[in-house]
Amino acid sequence: MTSIAKPPVRHPSSRTNGLGLTIRDYEGAMSTLCAGCGHDSVTAAIVQAGWELDLEPHRVGKMSGIGCSSKTTAYFMKQSHGFNSVHGRMPSVTSGAAAANRALTYIGVSGDGDSLSIGLGQLSHAIRRNVNMLYMLENNGVYGLTKGQFSASADIGSMSKKGEANEQSPIDPVLLALTLGATFVARSFSGDKKQLVPIIKAGLSHKGFAIIDVISPCVSFNDHEGSTKSYAFTREHEVEAVHADFVPLQREITVAETDEEVRTVVMHDGASVRLRATAGDYDPTNRESAYSHVRACQARGEIATGLLFVxxxxxxxxxxxxxxxxxxxxxxxxxxxxxxxxxDKLMERFR
Known part of the structure; x- marks a missing residue:
């Protein structure tokens, strides 16, 4: 199904950013994804972050591979550059584009199937090279475009829509990124725009490879009872590392102090999430403690979210x-x- 262009309607009272652009100027074509897909919420968060950062759309390169996630780039910043690569090859194509034109801001959008199976080697070397890009990994635990097979990120015991349980160990992109030396690692939930937008802004402003693993439920094949990538499971098991906010101009990011171990947060859609605070000495600049925190949350059946390492x-x-x-x-x-x-002169140096 081809995308449908949105009508260029601009309300006279619409707010503008520092470039004089409204948030509509950061949108793309109309989405053809399933109604309620978490990927559309990720798109909305990217649109909001780009507008708030005053990004020039024509100075942005949107990169993607294959899958439902890789359709996302059609739905934001219609005036930007774009390249839809073959399955799993988005990181290397972005590396080449960044090598040729370092003046662009690169946003790569991929999925758990595109990144953690056929594209795993590509992702690993993009992390190793520390390519200056934002890597959005829309993680739903299934191959939604080919009818819901388990992906490499599916948790052990997670149930498919047909009632089958996954028995293979998952690849956790956050632990993978921490292990390979990524310089910016975060995880969020597509249904938590309040947390996701500032994390995206921080990732876009980071010098180097910034990966954000976004739990983004597939409403058609992986949003049922028994799935560990569903809306209900994620809301019940999310544990925020630190309250995330982004302040430009490299000013200090502060965290509101509280003595409560568990906080109830009302989401933008009216739902409530109970978040367990981490220890007061949690340090997002310590790679080892970030890795230990993620593993500890896994052992408790919880999902570590927020800015985990930078x-x-x-x-x-x-x-x-x-x-x-x-x-x-x-x-x-x-x-x-x-x-x-x-x-010839260059070759003489290697003789």
Missing amino acids: DENGKEMHDYLRTPASPLVDVPYEKLCPGSSAL
Whole structure:
């Protein structure tokens, strides 16, 4: 099914950001996903974050692979650049695009099937290279586009819509990212826009690879009783690491102090979530404690959410490659291809 363009209607009283753009200017085509799909809520959060950060849509590169999740890029920032790659290859295509034009802001959208099965090696090396991009992993535990088979992120014991239980151990993208040295690791829930928007803003502002694992229920194949990726299960088992907020200009991010171990939070849709606070000494800059926290939550049957780890001093891909400050797309052809004599001199260095 092809996407349908939204009518360019702009209400005269609509609020504008620093660029004079309304939030409608950050939207894309009308979604063709199932009604209630968590991916559409992720799209709304990306739209909100881009508008609040004053991102120039024409300076954004939207990258995706294959699957329901990879249709998301059609639904935001219609005036931006975009590339829909083959299954699992979005990270390497984004690496190449970022190498050629470092001036763009890259947003990669993928799913658990696209990222953790055929694309697992691609994801691993994008983390290793610390490609300067935001990687949104819309995680629903199934292959929704091909009728609900378990994906590599399905939890042991999670029930399929047909009543079958998954018996294989899942790949946790958060633990994977922490292990491979990712410099920004977060997890959120598609139904918690209040938490998700500031995390996306922080990820977009991070220098390096920022991965956000978003539990995004599939209403057609994985939102039933017994599923561990459903709306009900996630709301009942979510544990927020720290209250997340994003303040631009690198100002300090503060957390409201409270003595309550369990807080009841009313969501934007009226539902309530009970969140257990972590220890007061939780440090999102400590990779080992972040890993231990996620594992401890798993052992209790809980889902760790929030900004779990960040390293603001890591080198990104261009630092390692020592590329010029000017994007390669702006470098004159004569410098990019100086001729055979320059190649001969270069080869002499390796003899």
